[in-house]
Amino acid sequence: DAGVIQSPRHEVTEMGQEVTLRCKPISGHDYLFWYRQTMMRGLELLIYFNNNVPIDDSGMPEDRFSAKMPNASFSTLKIQPSEPRDSAVYFCASGQGASNQPQHFGDGTRLSIL
Amino acid sequence: AQSVTQLGSHVSVSEGALVLLRCNYSSSVPPYLFWYVQYPNQGLQLLLKYTSAATLVKGINGFEAEFKKSETSFHLTKPSAHMSDAAEYFCAVRGDSSYKLIFGSGTRLLVRP
Numbered sequence: 089d090a091g092v093i094q095s096p097r098h099e100v101t102e103m104g105q106e107v108t109l110r111c112k113p114i115s116g117h118d119y120l121f122w123y124r125q126t127m128m129r130g131l132e133l134l135i136y137f138n139n140n141v142p143i144d145d146s147g148m149p150e151d152r153f154s155a156k157m158p159n160a161s162f163s164t165l166k167i168q169p170s171e172p173r174d175s176a177v178y179f180c181a182s183g184q185g186a187s188n189q190p191q192h193f194g195d196g197t198r199l200s201i202l
Numbered sequence: 203a204q205s206v207t208q209l210g211s212h213v214s215v216s217e218g219a220l221v222l223l224r225c226n227y228s229s230s231v232p233p234y235l236f237w238y239v240q241y242p243n244q245g246l247q248l249l250l251k252y253t254s255a256a257t258l259v260k261g262i263n264g265f266e267a268e269f270k271k272s273e274t275s276f277h278l279t280k281p282s283a284h285m286s287d288a289a290e291y292f293c294a295v296r297g298d299s300s301y302k303l304i305f306g307s308g309t310r311l312l313v314r315p
Binding site: 138 | 296
């Protein structure tokens with residue numbers, strides 16, 4: 089079975105550029121999560137969706153960050169404009185709608201902002 | 203509110219030795235608990251989960267964890283460490299209806315030959 093698919097796996101861009109990260113969740117999962125992982129702050133939840141609707145975006149650091157889920161099989165996380173402190177590994181995860189079910193993670197996008 | 207504490211950011215064991223990674227949780231309701239493993243340059247992979255069916259939970263790769271309500275703990279163990287077990291391990295709790303997972307800060311396991 090295909091897992092959570094993220095693209096690109098690596099992104100290097102210059103400060104001020106727009107960055108778009110993409111995620112395809114596991115088919116049938118109705119929850120989708122975006123996380124950010126850094127050495128200093130560990131794993132942080134940025135936002136999550138249920139049935140394509142944003143439920144909690146309290147972890148989104150600034151207005152420069154936005155996330156969308158236009159349909160059940162696709163989500164994007166956008167940073168505009170990007171800054172060096174946004175450099176991190178960004179993970180997408182998906183899950184089914186029951187509290188005892190785990191989240192399934194993609195392999196992440198390693199983002200470097202120069 | 204839920205929280206997770208993982209004692210020890212780094213744990214080092216010899217190959218063949220017992221692995222013990224500690225996790226304590228705080229939850230106002232009966233929790234669901236998870237252990238994940240992260241290998242270099244990969245995402246988090248589920249090792250095992252506790253969902254109230256049994257207090258001793260067996261997972262993949264020979265790992266198991268025991269839920270102890272009186273100690274609010276969910277420690278991860280493996281009888282004999284392999285070199286391939288070297289990775290970072292995360293404990294997580296979900297104890298309310300928000301569906302959010304609260305992760306601990308992680309423990310990096312080093313396995314010495």
